[in-house]
Amino acid sequence: MARDLNLNSMAHFEAVARLGGVARASEELQVSASAVSQQIRFLEQQLGVRLFHREKRHLRLTIDGERLFQTTSQAFQSIREVRSAIVRQRESHNLSIRVSPSFGVRWLAPRLIEFVREHPTWDLRVDATPNFSEFETEVVDLDLRYGEGGWAGLYSNCIAHDLVLPMCAPSYLAELQALSPDPREQLAKARLIDSVKAYFRWDYWLPRNGVQGAQMSYSYRFDRSSMSVQLARDGGGVILESTTLAFEELRRGQLVPLSSQFEAIEFPAYWLVCPARHMARRSVKSFAKWVETVGARDTQIARLWLLERGHSTRFERRAGFNDAETDALDGL
Numbered sequence: 001m002a003r004d005l006n007l008n009s010m011a012h013f014e015a016v017a018r019l020g021g022v023a024r025a026s027e028e029l030q031v032s033a034s035a036v037s038q039q040i041r042f043l044e045q046q047l048g049v050r051l052f053h054r055e056k057r058h059l060r061l062t063i064d065g066e067r068l069f070q071t072t073s074q075a076f077q078s079i080r081e082v083r084s085a086i087v088r089q090r091e092s093h094n095l096s097i098r099v100s101p102s103f104g105v106r107w108l109a110p111r112l113i114e115f116v117r118e119h120p121t122w123d124l125r126v127d128a129t130p131n132f133s134e135f136e137t138e139v140v141d142l143d144l145r146y147g148e149g150g151w152a153g154l155y156s157n158c159i160a161h162d163l164v165l166p167m168c169a170p171s172y173l174a175e176l177q178a179l180s181p182d183p184r185e186q187l188a189k190a191r192l193i194d195s196v197k198a199y200f201r202w203d204y205w206l207p208r209n210g211v212q213g214a215q216m217s218y219s220y221r222f223d224r225s226s227m228s229v230q231l232a233r234d235g236g237g238v239i240l241e242s243t244t245l246a247f248e249e250l251r252r253g254q255l256v257p258l259s260s261q262f263e264a265i266e267f268p269a270y271w272l273v274c275p276a277r278h279m280a281r282r283s284v285k286s287f288a289k290w291v292e293t294v295g296a297r298d299t300q301i302a303r304l305w306l307l308e309r310g311h312s313t314r315f316e317r318r319a320g321f322n323d324a325e326t327d328a329l330d331g332l
Contacts, residue, residue, distance in 0.1 A: 006039075006042065006043070006046070008039065009039045009040070009042050009043040009046070010043065010072055010076075011029070011076065012025065012029065012036050012039035012040060012043075013039070013040055013043050013051060013068065013069075013072065014069065014072040014073060014076050015028055015029055015036075016036060016040060016052075016059065017051075017061055017065065017069040017072075017073070018069075018073060020059070021058075021059060022036045022037055022040075022059070040052070047064070047068075049062070049064045050062050050064070050065070051064060051065035051068060052065055093119065093121065093122040093123065093282070093283045093286070094122070094123045094124075094125075094283065095122060095123070095124050095125070095141050095142075095283045095284070095287055096125045096127075096139060096140050096141050097124070097125065097126045097127070097140070097141065097142055097143070097144065097287070098126075098127045098129060098131075098132075098133045098140050098142075098143045098144070099126060099127070099128055099129075099143070099144040100128070100129075100130060100144065100145060100146045101128045101129065101130060101224060101226070102224050102225040102226040102245055103144060103146060103244070103245070103270060104126065104128035104144070105128060105226055106225075106226055106229070106244075106245045106246075106248075107160075107244055107245065107270075107298075108126070108144065109126075110248075111294055112124075112126075114290075114294065115287070115290050115291075118290070119286070122283070127140075132145065132151075132273075135154070135274065135275050135278075141274060141278055141281065141283065141284050141287075142272055142273065142274040142278060142284055142287070142288070143272075143273040143274065144159070144270060144271070144272060144273075144291070145270070145271045145273050146199075146269055146270055146271075147199075147269075147271065148199075148268075148317070149268060149271050151273055153275075154273050154274065154275060154276070155273070155274055155275065155276040155278070155279055156271045156272065156273045157271065157272050157288070157292065158268040158269075158270065158271055158295075159270050159271065159272050159291050159292050159295035159296075160244055160269065160270040160295030160296070160298060160299050161244075161266050161267060161268050161269060161270075161299045162199070162242040162243070162244050162265075162266065162267055162269035162270070163242065163243040163244070163264040163265070163266050163299075163302050163303065163306060163313060164198075164199075164200050164240060164241065164242050164243075164264060164265045164266075164267075165240070165241075165243075165257055165258070165262055165263070165264040165265070165306075165311065166187065166238050166239070166240050166257065166258040166259075166262060167232065167238070167239055167241060167246060167250065167255045167256060167257050167258060168190075168232050168235075168237065168238040168239065168255065168256065168258060169232060169233055169234065169235040169254065169255060169256075170253065170254075170256050171235050172190075172232075172235045172236075172237065172238070173256055173258065176189065176190055176238075176258075183258055183259035183261050183262065184209070184210055184211045184212070186258065186259075187206070187211045187214055187238065187258070188211060188212060188213040188214045188215075190214075190215075190237060190238045191215075191219055191220070191236065191237030191238065192214065192215060192218055192219075192220075192237060192238055192240075193218070193220045193221075193222070193228045193231055193232055193236060193237040193238065193239045194218040194220065194221040194222070194228075195222055195223075195224075195225045195228045195239065195240070195241060196221050196222065196223050197223050197225075198225060198240070198241070198242075199267065199269065199318060200240060200265055200267075200318065201240065202214070202216070202218070202240055203216060204318065205240055205265075209262060219237075220236060220237060225241060225242070225245050226245065228241060229241060229245060229246045229249060229255070232246075232255060233249050233254045233255055238258060242269065243264070243302040243305070243306070244269065244270070244298070244299075244302070247298070247301075247302055247305075250305070251305070257306070257309065257311060260309065260310035260311050262311075263311065263312050263313060263314045264306050264311050264312070264313040264314075265313070265314060265315075265316045266303075266313045266314065266315050266316070267315065267316055267317055270295065272288055272291060272292070
């Protein structure tokens with residue numbers, strides 16, 4: 001019966017019809033000529049028709065054989081194409097990443113050339129978006145997220161720490177120093193730029209660092225740290241921000257720490273996040289190793305940079321940082 005047709009016999013028939021003979025088919029299939037002939041006879045018995053006219057050393061398709069060949073030829077060609085696509089995909093490296101916007105623009109993008117030089121044949125897609133991936137419904141390999149870690153049901157590993165402290169443009173610092181030599185009084189009189197989705201904000205930091213009377217109704221509030229950094233660099237006020245996002249401005253002298261009297265707060269801030277099963281993918285594993293290495297390197301560089309300028313650091317996690325606030329962290 002048709003439902004019992006043997007795919008092996010079909011493959012042998014297709015090869016004989018396509019190549020025009022048993023000998024060529026046996027070479028392609030890497031079996032003996034007698035084995036090929038046996039499969040053809042078996043198929044003809046199943047179908048109850050002759051598929052070839054045997055004319056001395058030549059085979060010619062019958063009408064039924066021609067009909068069957070047209071169908072099997074298309075089917076096996078489709079199978080071969082799909083097989084080739086699967087092999088190419090397995091051997092290639094395609095990686096899709098979702099990253100929080102400010103971290104993507106200010107940290108990841110300037111460093112990607114290091115990765116590209118190490119992996120010039122990779123296909124890489126990066127989406128900078130505040131939305132976390134829905135891994136069960138979206139084609140995304142991994143997220144680079146800002147937050148506390150510990151997302152339920154997902155693998156997460158810290159790739160970089162933040163070092164947070166007040167900073168501003170040198171010109172604006174000179175204005176504040178003209179008002180008072182005391183950095184706490186300077187902050188009380190300063191224009192404070194608020195990064196509204198940051199883990200540490202002014203309303204948490206100021207009272208814990210002995211600053212009284214500061215203006216808590218901020219003139220400038222941004223949901224992107226990159227915008228806060230830009231305004232501070234242009235002399236618009238003081239930011240409480242991360243060396244991770246502002247290190248190039250600090251290194252170039254476009255931003256300066258307000259005072260070495262204030263410790264830098266260090267905490268694990270940026271995380272590689274994905275379903276645990278994704279870590280079995282070679283592309284994800286390779287990228288994870290690279291980004292963790294670069295993140296650890298840059299964290300250490302920032303620590304040393306601050307230390308050389310007289311800044312101590314302390315490790316701190318926010319007490320009472322609730323779920324609602326955590327959900328907002330992805331906007332940076």
